[in-house]
Amino acid sequence: MLILTNLGYSGKIITQIRSRMDIVQNKIPKKIAIIHDAFIVKGGAERLALHLSNLFPEAPIYTSVYQPKTTFSELKTKQIITHPFSRWVKSEKLFKQLYPLWFLYYFNVKLTEYELILSSSTYLAKYIQTPKNGQHICYMHSPFRFLWKRNSYTNNSLPFNSPIIQIIDRIIPSLQKIDFKLTQPIDQVITNSQNMANFIQTVYHKNAVIIYPPVDIQQYNIQNPQNFYLCVGRLISYKNIDLAIQACNQLKRKLVIIGDGFERNKLEAIAGNTITFLGKVDEETLKSMYATCKALIFPGVEDFGMVPIEVQASGRPVIAYRSGGVLETVTENETGIFFDDQNIDSLIQAIISFENRRFDPSFIRNSVQRFDLSIFEESIKTSLQKYF
Numbered sequence: 345m346l347i348l349t350n351l352g353y354s355g356k357i358i359t360q361i362r363s364r365m366d367i368v369q370n371k372i373p374k375k376i377a378i379i380h381d382a383f384i385v386k387g388g389a390e391r392l393a394l395h396l397s398n399l400f401p402e403a404p405i406y407t408s409v410y411q412p413k414t415t416f417s418e419l420k421t422k423q424i425i426t427h428p429f430s431r432w433v434k435s436e437k438l439f440k441q442l443y444p445l446w447f448l449y450y451f452n453v454k455l456t457e458y459e460l461i462l463s464s465s466t467y468l469a470k471y472i473q474t475p476k477n478g479q480h481i482c483y484m485h486s487p488f489r490f491l492w493k494r495n496s497y498t499n500n501s502l503p504f505n506s507p508i509i510q511i512i513d514r515i516i517p518s519l520q521k522i523d524f525k526l527t528q529p530i531d532q533v534i535t536n537s538q539n540m541a542n543f544i545q546t547v548y549h550k551n552a553v554i555i556y557p558p559v560d561i562q563q564y565n566i567q568n569p570q571n572f573y574l575c576v577g578r579l580i581s582y583k584n585i586d587l588a589i590q591a592c593n594q595l596k597r598k599l600v601i602i603g604d605g606f607e608r609n610k611l612e613a614i615a616g617n618t619i620t621f622l623g624k625v626d627e628e629t630l631k632s633m634y635a636t637c638k639a640l641i642f643p644g645v646e647d648f649g650m651v652p653i654e655v656q657a658s659g660r661p662v663i664a665y666r667s668g669g670v671l672e673t674v675t676e677n678e679t680g681i682f683f684d685d686q687n688i689d690s691l692i693q694a695i696i697s698f699e700n701r702r703f704d705p706s707f708i709r710n711s712v713q714r715f716d717l718s719i720f721e722e723s724i725k726t727s728l729q730k731y732f
Contacts, residue, residue, distance in 0.1 A: 376403040377455050379463040379472050382446070383407055383415040383424070384436050385578070386624075388650035389485045390415055392557050393464040396483070397422055399721055400462070406453065408446040408468070409433045414624075437503040437606070447471065451526075460731055471526045479531045479731050483555075486540055486647040487547045489582075491520050496582035496645070501606050524548060534727060536648040537669050543647070553727055558720030559653050561713060566659035566705045567635040572598035572620075573663075573695075574637035576630070576651045577644070579605030584665070584686065587643040589615050591691040599641070602633060634658040639680070639698060642670060643691060649673065652680075656712045659705030663694050673715070677701070679708045 378400065380393035394416055397405055404423040409430045412420055427449045433439050439446075450471045455461060461480040463469045467488045474480040490497060494516060499509055527548045535541050535552040544552045573592060577583045585601060592599040593616040600620045601611070612621060625633070634640075635658040642652055642662055648669035652662045656673070662680035664670040674680040681701070683694035 375458040376400050376460045376462060377458040378403045378405045379450075379461060379465070379469045380405060380407045381465055381467055381469045382439060383410045383419060384433070384439055386415055387578075388557055388648070389464060389466050391650070392483060392485070394418055394422075395558055395717065395720065396462055396464060396724070399724060403462070406455070406472075408449055409439055440503040443468070460728075470530060474529055474531070480529065481532045481534065481728060481731070482530045483534045483536075484540070484544060484552065485536060487543060488523050489647075491516060491523055492543075492547055493582075498581040498607075500610060501580040501582070503606070532727075534724075537672050539669050539672065540647050555720065555723045555727060556715050557648060557650060558717040559650065559657055559712065559715045560717045561657050561709070561715075564631060564654060564657035564709075565635060566709060567632075569638050569660065570636045572600050572637055573639055573641050574600050574602070574633055574655070575641050575643075576602045576633075578603050579608045579611055581607060583644040585611055585643065586614060587686065587688060587691050588641040589619055590688045591641075591695060592616075592618055594688070595692060595695060597695065600633060600637070602630060631658065634660060639663050641691070641695075643686065644668075645686075646670070653712050653715050656680075656708050659709045661698070661703045661708060663691070663698055665691075673712070675711060679703070679711050 378393065378396055381389065383390055393405070397403065404425055406425045408427050410419070410424050410426050411433070427446065429445065433442065446468050450468050451473065453472065455472065456475050458475055459478045461472060461474060461478060463472055463480065463482045464485070465482055466485045470482045470484060472480065494513070499506060502509055504512065524547070527550070530550070533544060533550050533552040534555050535544055536557050538554060541552040541554055544550055575585050575588050577585070579585060588599060589611060596618055598618045600622060602622050602625055604623050608621070634655050637660055639660060640652060640655040640662045642649065642664040645665060645668040652664065652670055652673050655662060656679055662670065662674045664674055664680060664682055665686050666682035666684050676682055681694050681698045683690040
């Protein structure tokens, strides 16, 4: 509640929120189930599903595949129910090759004993069948990106060979119709930004409540920056990490890249001697890199994007392409710099502009307090109040 006060909320509004929270906490449904696409990476969607589980710790989590070694360690204490074939999936590539299997799983799994289904979905979990007398609330991170933003993926970023990709491309219109139809029964959609709410309305003709994904601000700290730029994310085409590499090649600037993916070999091939690939790192290393980089370079278009918020929670600015979720999380010339064209020259000019400016780490950190975990928890419970 202190954060709400600091953000300018009146005592009356805070009292109303506290009252609604008390109502929610005293009227938990008998049976809640949480559904998430898969736990095979440490991504923003996976972290949000974990937060939902922390809010409703008695609820089991249903998912297609769970790989304890490659996702968040906190999940080891949860009751997670997976597809029987889950144990045989050892890589993200194999998981994606088996999409039809996971589709059948979500479409056919029976959850008749539950009154409230909370799904966290980017692609398949939203297809879960709602119990006859139950409700389905979906936190939709994005419409199924491959179906609705196919052009954002190069063939190198897909886990299939060219003949299979050609077949899939031919049936995408049919797959879009199936996706649209199976999304309609959802009782309430929640999403991460106005950017995504607009996209969901365009694709599914459904209104979405906006609740920003959380960052536990207290877990990040300000340190003295060092002489390197940072990129963080999966190494796939729509992240456009190649732009950051080529810009830093030309400027002879140090760039550290954290993450792995299908395009790593291609990116390493174009990287000069000022570029370092760290692959996947642990949480403490990631937080240290956030706090000590000169700035995050964010050249892709993300539906929302947790990494820019986490970097700003560490007091560091963001150099981002002017599109997508960063328009709601980065304040131009105060917490970061935007570049207008998704090409090398535009990014180079943004880096040069950044280096001629000063940024206040404390101001940057304070700017993302509105994404704090405590506000997310209150917003979720308030939004679900009518179902209790």
